[in-house]
Amino acid sequence: MNSENPRRKFVMGVVIVMALFGFFGCAKKGQVAPGPEEIEPGGAETPVGGEAPGTAGEEEQGLSEETLQAGTHQEIQAQLEDIHFDFDKYNIQPAARLILKKNYEVLRGVPNAEVLIEGFCDERGTVEYNLALGQRRANAARDYLVSLGMDAGRVSTVSYGEERPLDPAHNEEAWAKNRRCHFVLLKK
Amino acid sequence: MDPSYARLREKGKSSKVGGTRRRRFSLLKAFPRWTALTLSILCLLPLSAFAKVYIDIDSPGSRRLPLAVLTLKAAPGGSPCPDRQVEEVIEKVLLNDLDVSGYFRTLAPDVFLVERDQVKFYPAKIDYRAWSLIGAEALILLRTTCKGGQIETEAQLLDVLTGKLLTWKRYKSESAGARRVAHRFANEVTKELTGVPGAFDTRIAYISNATGSKELYVMDYDGNGPRKLTALHSICLSPAWSPDGRKIVFTSFWKRNPALYLLDLRGASALKQMFPGFSPLCSGGAWSADGKWLAFSASLDGNTELFRVPAGDGTRPQRLTKNWAIDVSPSWSPDGKHMVFVSDRAGRPDLYILQPDNGKIMRLTFEGSYNAGPAWSPRGDAIAYVSRVGGAFQIFRIRSDGTDRRQLTEGAGDHLKPSWSPDGRLIVFSSNREGSSDLYLMRADGTGVRRLTWGPGDETDPAWSPARR
Incomplete structure (x- = not known):
């Protein structure tokens, strides 16, 4: 910007x-x-x-x-919402599109905002496949933000695969929460 | 039904009985090399160098060779061990190895008809009838002397039916090496009776979160002596051994993004990041059996693709796949000409076989909704992998031509990350079948499942070491 x-x-x-x-x-x-x-x-x-x-x-x-x-930083961070995915999928769903638009507007309001997109999977499946899947989720979110106008150079990505689940439980409810992208406003 | 093994004493003949494949072996063998470690071996002359023994190595567990193990008193003139602890460790570890293999049924000492004082090691004085009466077909005699911190163990394998000495070994070691002595002799016994040595003197690398963060560990194949190798306070994943057993490549989030790290087991602080330019994701390292190539998967700007790089030169990885789909988890065939990997190019994770030299790709799995985590057997005859059945992941095996697909595990919980023993007879895997994730062993046909880890944390990502040379 x-x-x-x-x-x-x-x-x-x-x-x-x-x-x-x-x-x-x-x-x-x-x-x-x-x-x-x-x-x-x-x-x-x-x-x-x-x-x-x-x-x-x-x-x-x-x-x-x-x-x-x-x-300031903390509160802007609090406005950045996670988006969620279906099992073994990385396409951005309609609900996630609205969230991404909101996140984009939040980030647009921060001068030179740099954001890290963290991709996560639920615990099912293999470590290696889930690392790749989490990366695809992060890439999909990044591409959508960029399509909205975000400077690609200010977006970085990391996949945690099935590591660091938000909810450590082993059930459908937890898995749904854990299939997500999280947006971190980087401190400068 | 055809017995699963046969012990024939004809000279120079292999046999095929009832369609079951038999392996022939010869007692004529090279003298084992002195190892660089504290353990040393002397090969004593086999008395019956022309004996032939045949045993089916393909179906362990279905008919087991009855075998007795007896520990004798220290050699005359040799200093006995201060207590029986070392002797007991050697005997216990050996018995466990033989039991794990599935080839043997070890007889309990309380059925023995002779006391250990009545048996003379050399010159041999053995009442073979007393052993055949209790059903033993093979007899192992052990004798250990201790001097300072050193132990010296002699071990004989005898054919009870003919009275022939099949092998006789002497091992010198520090007393801390007693378990390795037992593993080495178990390898030898397996070799004498099946034609192919065992792989008991091996280790398993794995990941545990026992300290609160996922660190890299290594333990003996039987679960003994777990040792922590890293203290990165990060997440470590997916270890893989170099074929010489000296290095482990693994994935870590140490510097935020998952990247490959190389740990030199002989160096003091020898941890280095590989391919730092391969970001944001670089993972799943796998060495070819000849050590020439290292394969891995990486995501640069788009999806995850496979790469390989000459193992000596880490500078110019060669890209092996190029498409829109996820490509991960490479595992080499023993001859290095093929590689099995996971791709979702057909819409869901399945196994594919790639020829790295010409880029040809063939789909291997069609059944099941989620096939991943392949490991090519060191014997080349099968690929172990995980597949989703109902809600749970189970371990399967399949031939590289797509035939003979078999489910090896069953029951509640997920079963993940199969890794073969270097002789291709055993598979280690992780499972949360009993709650937290732990490591388990089984034979290549799915029998003989036993738990290896009992700690409070989650143990995952096992990788079996190559055979020690």
């Missing part, structure tokens, strides 16, 4: 994110959405109250001071 005013671009991005949250009616996200705090320094552009769901408004108000300093 070569905007001459990165901060302004960042602010715009956050606004868009908040708008998206409002648009998709994601009440759960409202609890952690850091939007108002981050855009406050920008002054004028604080239209969140008008577009975000009403339930979120109060809580956002209560969080406003602390997140200005240290929480």
Whole structure:
């Protein structure tokens, strides 16, 4: 991103994110959405109250001071959602496309954001095949972000295969959670 | 039904009985070489150099040769071991090896009709009738003397029916090498009675998370003496031995992305990353049996492809596959002319056979929804692999022409990562059939399953070492 005013671009991005949250009616996200705090320094552009769901408004108000300093990276990270896959598949499903678009908007709001996409599989199958499958999942997510406009040079990938499962249980529910891509905003 | 083995005493004849293949062997043999290790061997003259023994090596377990093992007192003039511990270790380890092989039925000492004091090692004084009466067809006599930290073990294998001495060995070792002495003689006994040496003096490399992170370990083939080889505090996976047994290549996330690392077992701090440019994913190293090539899989910008590189020169890997699909898990045929690997090019993981020299590829598996993890037998006659049956993964074997597909494991839990013993008779694999993942042994026909690891962690990814030379 070569905007001459990165901060302004960042602010715009956050606004868009908040708008998206409002648009998709994601009440759960409202609890952690850091939007108002981050855009406050920008002054004028604080239209969140008008577009975000009403339930979120109060809580956002209560969080406003602390997140200005240290929480930025962490809170942006918290907005990056995982996408999920079917068994032995790496195609991006419709639900995952929406999430990728949201993630892209979040990242677009961060100047020079660099993201690491981690690909994971469930525990079934062989170590070697799952490493390759996790890599394909990460590649598929990367390609989608790039198709949206993300700079490919700012995206790196790693496959954990069946290692480091999010849920260590051995059942369908856990496996569904573990077939995923996780997005890590890299610290600079 | 045809007995699974036969012991004939005709000169220079091999036989074919009831369609079962027999192997012939000769007692005439080269003197074993002195090893570079502390263990040394003296080959004493076999008394009956013209005896022929025949045993079916292809169906262990179906009819076993009854065999007795007796440990005698120390040689006259030799210093006896301070306690019987060393002698007991040697006897116990030998009995276990013979039992694992499936060729033998070892007789319990409480049926023996003679005391050990009544048997004289040399010149031999043995009442063979007392042994044949209890059904023994072969007799092993062991005798160990201890001096300082050194042990000296003599071992004889005798044919009870003819009274012939089949082999006589003397081993000198540090007392810590007692188990290896037993393994070496088990190899020898197997060779005398089947024509092909055993592979008991071998190790298994594997991965364990016992310390909280997945590290590389090695243990004796029978599960004894596990030793941790790495402390990377990362994730280590997929170890593979060099054919000389001196190096192990494995995958690790040490520097974030999975990459191949080479561990020199003789070097103090000899761990180095291989092919650092092959990123973001480089894994699944596999040496050809002649040690000339190292194959592996890597994902550069797209999907995962197979590569090979001359083992001495790590600089210019040659790409072996090029398509849109996942290609992983190369395993070489013993002659190095073929390679079995896994690809999802037909929409799901299946085994394929590649000829690296001309790029020709043939599909091997068609049945089952998920076929992966192939390991080509060192004997060349079969490929072990895993296939999904119902909800669980089981180990199968198939010939390289796609025939004779057989399921080797069954029951609850997943069975993964088969790896052959260097003589092609045994297979080690990992399974969570009893809860956490552990390593198990079985014979190449799926019989004789036994658990090898009992620790609290998960043990996975076993890789059987080559035979020690």
